[in-house]
Amino acid sequence: MLKFLMFDMGLRKQYRPDMIILQIQMYQLSRLLHDYHRDLYNHLEEHEIGPSLYAAPWFLTVFASQFPLGFVARVFDMIFLQGSEVMFKVALSLLGSHKPLILQHENLETIVDFIKNTLPNLGLVQMEKTINQVFEMDISKQLQAYEVEYHVLQEELIDSSPLSDNQRMDKLEKTNSSLRKQNLDLLEQLQVANGRIQSLEATVEKLLTSESKLKQATLALELERSALLQTVEELRRQAAELSGAEPDLTQPEPTGD
Template sequence: MCCLKSLHVKDSSQEGVITRDIHRTFPAHDYFKGTGGDGQDSLYKICKAYSVYDSEIGYCQGQSFLAAVLLLHMPEEQAFCVLVKIMYEYGLRELYRNNFEDLHCKFYQLERLLQEQLPDLYNHFMDLNLEAHMYASQWFLTLFTAKFPLCMVFHIIDLLLCEGLSIIFNVALALLKTSKEDLLQADFEGALKFFRVQLPKRYRAEENARRLMEQACNIKLLLKEHCEKMMEEVSIMVAYDAHVFSQIYEEDFFAKMVAISKPKPVVPTKKLKKYEKEYQAMRENQLQQEDPIDRYKRENRRLQEASMRLEQENDDLAHELVTSKIALRNDLDQAEDKADVLNKELLLTKQKLVDTEDEKRRQEEETTQLKEVFRRELEKADLEIKKTTAIIAEYKQICSQLSTRLEKQQAASKEELDIVKSKVMGCERCSEVFSKEGTLQLPAVSRDNRDQDMDEEKDSLKKQLREMELDLAQTKLQLVEAKCKIQELEHQRGALLNEIQAAKNSWFNKTMNSLKTATGTQPPPPPPPPKEGM
């Protein structure tokens, strides 16, 4: 048999239809939304290869969805082989043959099952003239892949590969059962809209899809233990081993694929078999009793209805595609606007950062200048202190010298007085005078003059001492004032350093917060405060 590589290069009369459907297949999915991307390219190859491979049926609308689901789980050659197996061995191809005769048999079986299990809903559909082909066509032809969420479709394909095409009846009845209350309240148009729009939206949540699959397996058309086993399968990759595929040569790829993945026989249940016989008998009676012209008219009317329905579905798909593209365009515009805003904020933040660095540099220069001013003031104060200390020491030395001088003068005067006294006492005449007259009485004038001179000298010394004490007090006062000024300058320096550091932290924190808001990154920690001695 031919493989995918040799089939997709051949010409196909359905290339235009395939190309149009490719762009409508999961347009919002990341793998398929890119025009000309890997997803659309692989999907085009598979659909075109099948149209060449199956010359009788060819490509049918909706097959692209099934092929896309397979592509999400396996390489394109494996996906093509699995698609061929589903179409041929699982009986999906039969639904397209003989003017969709087998598909109408499925519709009849579904309506009979609905009449048996949900009679009130069946009667409501009969009152509305709502037939199964009006809402269940895509269920059978695309295996629920065209409308329903992928999380639900994956479960359905798993069950299909394990149990065969009859699982569609289980899922269909589960959908009708869970939507019974809504459908009973709807009219004809409302019911069609419910099947087309609202029903698929219900199962976007994976939990809802899982519950639906459990309910489908509990319907007594399949053996419950088989369904439970199916639900435990990991994915649609069941029965396919990638290691086996890597060892298959290109020329016998499809033959080996069929050999390793042969499904177990699909045996219809008794009820489905019974309903199929009823439908065949009914069709035979209709063909025998019906006039050929009436039959052709009915077939024509049915085909027209099918064509209108397909056109409506086509319009819905086109509308969904346009809506998705518009939504994507809006999202892209919003993302671009947001990117522009973020770029502007980033530029502003960079400008703020530059301004902050300039401000930091300026403050550092001011700090350096203040440090230099403080250093000079301290040196000046130190010089004043040294000068004052030297003056004080000099004054103390002068005072000491004056005291020593005064003591020496007093001692010299006393010695001179003693010498004069001894000389006077040595003279006999003077001694007699002293003995007669008593103690020597110096002339009042000379004694007063001497006392006056001594008092003046003492006053002069006291005056100099007072002046020195006054200078010493002033020097001490200047020293105290200098110390106070130094303390005040130190205090101002500390306050300025605190203000500078606070300003640095404030600017830095604001800048980092702006960067964090704009770029979503964590801001670096603020720089450590400068040391006092710097």
Template structure:
């Protein structure tokens, strides 16, 4: 259970198993660790090299299709968005398209950060499908079969088409390809899920899907949103899921923004008067679609609970103005329209402000239990029949997630044990190597000392030999010097004798 604490990320953005996640990454990690569904055929189109080329649009507006060929291709969303390689990390998004589960398991924080910055238009539909594991050829075939069947809700659906995104060019033309796609997907779902049937809010979450993927894939993703992301309970006839979310919303509002909560109480403003549309349409009834896409990026990443963060970010941003409005009608008008204005031109600020709202999963679970207890006490009939089945489905889904989490943790525990054993083995081997190296070093030291001693003795012997030789040479030199001196004395004596003889000779000649 996530208690709101955080762990330190590694340099690559990944986390160790023991580190809790509080930024919504836990939802990504949990879904990535379930069995992956087959990738969309679109995946093959989004190779790394293809994305890096800076292709801005891979989806084009299509012509209307007949019932025998119901699928429409997605249309481009924002013609002025710059999807150039210099602004978008195509290498990262290429790895997401090709190996989403691997990236989600290894780098959930990095993925969450990139999702907060926005999925590029060119791959948004593909990434949404990968995140919710919606690719299913059998379900796509089921969708085509459902289109051949009648729906008791068809007239109501057609009546609402003109009121769903009336200003968006793709849905504005009556009977145009956009309205036709919307009709097909919603009608098919109404036949598929007869308990829910049709509610106008479904059109507001279907429209953004159709702008990012073909009809049959949009249907598959819609089914996933309804079942795996718990949107379905917002649209059941008794709307028990919506009641739960509004109960949680009012309690959290009181805890997080008591001044606003008290102000609403003073003017008898209840959450169902303004927040119902937020949950049922993911703000699409008011926000520009490019902002709705960013909100849905985070819903696919973090679940339906992310709507709470966006709602509270809106209230926090407008708190001063809200507290200045002092009548019910002005407050309701502002909450339904003016509340959104500060973020219309700054969607990145909305993402950051929403991320700053911290609500733990345990808090949501605790409030859900309190809501059920309150219903059981005050309105037991509401918990019978459909409501109980809905609650059972929710609890069963929670149980499945808990079991999946347990299996995942068990696998991770086994892996950690294996890694621990491997590390111990490596440590023992390293210690043995160190010991061997120490023995080798000691041996080398002994050899070095021995060789040094031998060298010193050899040097000493050589010095003694040279000293002795030098002594002998010195003595011999002295002897030679004595001999030279003696011969010089003899020469001098001979010279003197010669001079004497010359003098005698000269004397004799003179006589």
């Protein structure tokens, strides 16, 4: 399963040392917020909160570092069905559904704390709502357009004046360094999460085997019960036949002369 995700689904690219793919993903998520939830985007920008501050762990661990394991399993299921763009859909749905609560916070620390610690505590209703919204979204064209847009901006950055280029490159290097550190930490968390998933899969397999054995045992008991009932019925029939076949041995009482 891990090999399929890393190589066939292309998730391995986001763990490369240069972190370019992750930076593109963070830009794409930022643009999605801008287009789908402009007020939330402006609120986060006002407090200088970019997606890399809260969403990098989501993408690097496929939400396993902060969200309930049951929710993570559903995300994996959707990734197998629709591909890696599911992570953008889930992130966008989560942020959009919690937008009123996020907008209530007025400083960087409380906003980031809410997104990292409070938002992941999903109830069953919120979890199902998020899953349903993911199936209704279609953002493939936007993601492709945003990726092209990112590369165009990078080319413009290279062609800009030396002073502006140095300033932007310095900012990108700091972001890259921060993301690389998060990558190292989250890779370890991803390994732990994968171990938990494998353990749960083994447990489910054992439970399914036990369920199959119980069904077989139940069927055997039902057959045995049916056979016993037939035997009892046959014994009753034989007893009735024997009772009807016995001669009347009762002697008449003598009468007086």
